[in-house]
Amino acid sequence: MMTTIASPEQLRRLIRAKSFANPTTGQAGGYLQGNLAILPKAYADDFLGFCVNNPKPCPLLGVSRPGERGIAALGEDLDIATDVPFYRVFAGGSQRNRIEDLSADWRDDLVSFVIGCSFSFEESLQRARIPVRHIEAGRNVPMYVTNIETRPSGPFHGPLVVSMRAFSPADAIRAIVLSDRQPLAHGAPVHIGDPAQIGIKDFDNPEFGDPPVVAPGDIPVFWACGVTPQMAIRNAGPDIAITHEPGYMLVTDVPAEGASIGLNAAH
Amino acid sequence: MMTTIASPEQLRRLIRAKSFANPTTGQAGGYLQGNLAILPKAYADDFLGFCVNNPKPCPLLGVSRPGERGIAALGEDLDIATDVPFYRVFAGGSQRNRIEDLSADWRDDLVSFVIGCSFSFEESLQRARIPVRHIEAGRNVPMYVTNIETRPSGPFHGPLVVSMRAFSPADAIRAIVLSDRQPLAHGAPVHIGDPAQIGIKDFDNPEFGDPPVVAPGDIPVFWACGVTPQMAIRNAGPDIAITHEPGYMLVTDVPAEGASIGLNAAH
Numbered sequence: 001m002m003t004t005i006a007s008p009e010q011l012r013r014l015i016r017a018k019s020f021a022n023p024t025t026g027q028a029g030g031y032l033q034g035n036l037a038i039l040p041k042a043y044a045d046d047f048l049g050f051c052v053n054n055p056k057p058c059p060l061l062g063v064s065r066p067g068e069r070g071i072a073a074l075g076e077d078l079d080i081a082t083d084v085p086f087y088r089v090f091a092g093g094s095q096r097n098r099i100e101d102l103s104a105d106w107r108d109d110l111v112s113f114v115i116g117c118s119f120s121f122e123e124s125l126q127r128a129r130i131p132v133r134h135i136e137a138g139r140n141v142p143m144y145v146t147n148i149e150t151r152p153s154g155p156f157h158g159p160l161v162v163s164m165r166a167f168s169p170a171d172a173i174r175a176i177v178l179s180d181r182q183p184l185a186h187g188a189p190v191h192i193g194d195p196a197q198i199g200i201k202d203f204d205n206p207e208f209g210d211p212p213v214v215a216p217g218d219i220p221v222f223w224a225c226g227v228t229p230q231m232a233i234r235n236a237g238p239d240i241a242i243t244h245e246p247g248y249m250l251v252t253d254v255p256a257e258g259a260s261i262g263l264n265a266a267h
Numbered sequence: 268m269m270t271t272i273a274s275p276e277q278l279r280r281l282i283r284a285k286s287f288a289n290p291t292t293g294q295a296g297g298y299l300q301g302n303l304a305i306l307p308k309a310y311a312d313d314f315l316g317f318c319v320n321n322p323k324p325c326p327l328l329g330v331s332r333p334g335e336r337g338i339a340a341l342g343e344d345l346d347i348a349t350d351v352p353f354y355r356v357f358a359g360g361s362q363r364n365r366i367e368d369l370s371a372d373w374r375d376d377l378v379s380f381v382i383g384c385s386f387s388f389e390e391s392l393q394r395a396r397i398p399v400r401h402i403e404a405g406r407n408v409p410m411y412v413t414n415i416e417t418r419p420s421g422p423f424h425g426p427l428v429v430s431m432r433a434f435s436p437a438d439a440i441r442a443i444v445l446s447d448r449q450p451l452a453h454g455a456p457v458h459i460g461d462p463a464q465i466g467i468k469d470f471d472n473p474e475f476g477d478p479p480v481v482a483p484g485d486i487p488v489f490w491a492c493g494v495t496p497q498m499a500i501r502n503a504g505p506d507i508a509i510t511h512e513p514g515y516m517l518v519t520d521v522p523a524e525g526a527s528i529g530l531n532a533a534h
Contacts, residue, residue, distance in 0.1 A: 169459045173443055177455055180444045188444055192436045193460065193486045219460045 004029075008251045012075060012083045015251075018100060021085050023247035025119050032184055032256050033249035034061045034074070034114035035226040036084060037233060038102075038242035041066045044111035046154025050232055051113065053151035057160060057228035059116035059184045061252060067108040074252040080112045086245035098245055105242065116184040117226050117249055118163060120256035124178050130171045133213035141165065142206035143225050147199025148190070150228060155236035161227040162190060162198070164206070166218040175221060182256055191222040198222065271296075275518045279342060279350040282518075285367060288352050290514035292386050299451055299523050300516035301328045301341075301381035302493040303351060304500060305369075305509035308333045311378035313421030317499055318380065320418035324427060324495035326383035326451045328519060334375040341519040347379045353512035365512055372509065383451040384493050384516055385430060387523035391445050397438045400480035407514075408432065409473035410492050414466025415457075417495060422503035428494040429457060429465070431473070433485040442488060449523055458489040465489065 005011040005020070008028040014020035024033055039047055044066070051058035062071040069080045081102035089096045089105055099105070118141070125132050134141050141163045148160040167175055172192065180188035195203045203220075204211055208227055214220065233241050244250060272278040272287070275295040281287035291300055306314055311333070318325035329338040336347045348369035356363045356372055366372070385408070392399050401408050408430045415427040434442055439459065447455035462470045470487075471478055475494055481487065500508050511517060 169461075169464060170457065173455050173457075173459060176440055176443045177447045188440050190437065190440075192440060194436075194484075197436060197484060217461075217464060 008075060008253050009077060011251050012078060015085050016079065016082045024085070024249045024251055025247065026123075028251045029123055030256055031120070032061060032252050032254040033117055033119045034252055035117050035229070036080070036087075036242070036244040036250050037113040037115060037229060038080070038110050039113070039233070039238055040107070040240055041109040041111055043155070043236060043238045046156055046236070047113060047233070049153035050150070050156035050229065051115065053153050054160075054228065055183070056187055056190060056224035057150065057226065059186060061114040061116050061184060061254060063114075064112040066111050069106070069112075071112065071114065074114060074250075074254060076253075078252070080250070081106055084244045084250050085248040088243050088245055089240075090242070091240040102242060107240070110240075110242075114250055114252065115226055115229060116186060118186055118223060119249065121179045121182045121185040123256070124182065125175055128174060128178060130167065130175055130178075133166055133215065134210065137213045139210035139213060141209050142212045143208035143227055144195070144200045144222075145207045145231075150232065156232040158228070158231040158235045160190070161208070161225045161231060162222040163209070163225040164195075164212055164220050164222050166212060166214040166220045168215070168217060169219050172219050172221050179223065184254070185256065186224045186226075189221045189223045192219060195220060195222075275342065275520050276344060278518050279345060282352050283346065283349045291352070291516045291518055292514065293390075295518045296390055297523055298387070299328060299519050299521040300384055300386045301519055302384050302496070303347070303354075303509070303511040303517050304380045304382060304496060305347070305377050306380070306500070306505055307374070307507055308376040308378055310422070310503060310505045313423055313503070314380060314496075314500070316420030317417070317423035317496065318382065320420050321427075321495065322450070323454055323457060323491035324417065324493065326453060328381040328383050328451060328521060330381075331379040333378050336373070336379075338379065338381065341381060341517075341521060343520075345519070347517070348373055351511045351517050352515040355510050355512055356507075357509070358507040369509060374507070377507075377509075381517055381519065382493055382496060383453060385453055385490060386516065388446045388449045388452040390523070391449065392442055395441060395445060397434065397442055397445075400433055400482065401477065404480045406477035406480060408476050409479045410475035410494055411462070411467045411489075412474045412498075417499065423499040425495070425498040425502045427457070428475070428492045428498060429489040430476070430492040431462075431479055431487050431489050433479060433481040433487045435482070435484060436486050439486050439488050446490065451521070452523065453490045453492070456488045456490045459486060462487060462489075
């Protein structure tokens with residue numbers, strides 16, 4: 001049976017002490033969790049530009065100063081290098097997974113970007129008694145590469161990736177309204193209805209995640225997804241890039257509702 | 268060329284002086300306009316209950332005291348019996364249209380209900396550069412009788428009537444978010460997508476208004492409509508009922524955005 005930790009600070013402390021090694025979904029309810037992207041300073045300005053150009057897939061929760069492991073606006077005590085259960089380190093052409101601590105990999109030129117994710121808005125849907133079908137089915141959300149291009153910045157470019165959740169039409173309307181209130185968790189959807197209109201050719205076989213769960217009469221709803229910046233980073237090809245292990249997010253002290261873009265960056 | 272009057276008070280004064288006899292759409296921008304329903308006191312409590320039971324089709328802007336022609340919360344100077352360009356009077360089994368002044372028909376037991384309409388939210392869509400296709404085509408909005416029953420109150424009952432506007436999927440998402448901010452103008456839609464799911468059998472031939480205007484790739488979006496209470500009144504069959512002539516609304520001093528249900532009733 002999984003423990004639920006209510007306080008983001010307490011959860012980060014447990015993760016730091018290696019006493020919590022589960023996915024962070026459902027933990028520290030009501031607070032924003034973030035995708036982590038760590039890049040060398042030489043790439044930081046262009047990546048910051050990419051996030052600013054594409055706020056729906058890349059809502060910026062915070063940016064560190066070069067070499068610094070803290071972002072005070074996201075949590076007084078927060079330590080980027082220890083407060084995520086598992087990291088992925090891409091360096092020198094190889095990839096190391098499920099790294100528990102970044103201290104050995106840390107460099108003075110690393111800049112950390114924290115980008116909002118959809119966990120907190122899925123929590124709002126569930127609180128509003130709107131069924132989130134992939135969660136009920138115990139699956140990962142399906143994610144698709146679209147034919148919509150992001151606005152590039154320097155070497156960062158690539159397609160918009162979307163996640164899909166299907167609802168009855170009445171619930172889809174409520175999900176649109178509720179998600180719009182969380183611009184830092186990707187905000188309102190980018191598309192509803194026919195997948196082919198955004199270049200999705202094989203709806204049943206998403207590029208990432210699990211196959212979709214759709215009930216009769218459902219309408220598919222598509223949100224911008226945090227995989228978008230990961231694809232852009234791969235396209236830019238920096239000598240080092242560090243991300244979180246999917247599902248193991250950075251938990252922040254920023255309330256999910258009422259926060260807005262631009263208030264939390266400490267760069 | 269049509270004059271545009273910015274102030275609701277000035278517009279009401281012109282209407283009262285019989286110097287303005289046009290539809291009120293596009294006038295007094297940013298202020299709520301209302302459907303008018305005037306009923307004898309014997310029916311008023313049940314109709315009030317009908318509106319409370321069905322806030323999406325019947326968002327109450329204001330209710331008068333019996334016999335009184337003013338509703339101060341909607342406008343200090345407002346006179347229900349003179350401030351609408353044209354009225355319809357249903358009495359003794361007959362119907363008189365385009366009545367300019369209700370003074371001769373007024374009774375001490377009449378109660379006036381002012382119910383929000385969609386004009387102010389269509390104005391928001393246009394300000395947001397979202398094409399409203401029936402307006403661009405110079406048509407009336409299409410309206411459909413659905414298979415969704417309203418929650419009855421005394422003799423007032425009947426189906427939910429909806430209006431339809433079609434948009435590109437991206438604009439539909441924005442229209443949903445924008446209309447949700449105006450609960451007194453019918454709020455967020457009640458349905459999107461397949462018309463058959465809410466019992467609409469002949470999409471091209473709406474029960475009221477003009478045939479739909481739909482562009483390739485559009486998704487239809489359905490809002491609760493002010494024709495709903497009119498059908499419920501017909502079903503209740505009071506000895507007298509007075510409404511506005513369609514398109515000629517009561518213009519109020521209530522700002523369209525930021526107002527919410529329950530703040531403006533003076534009953």
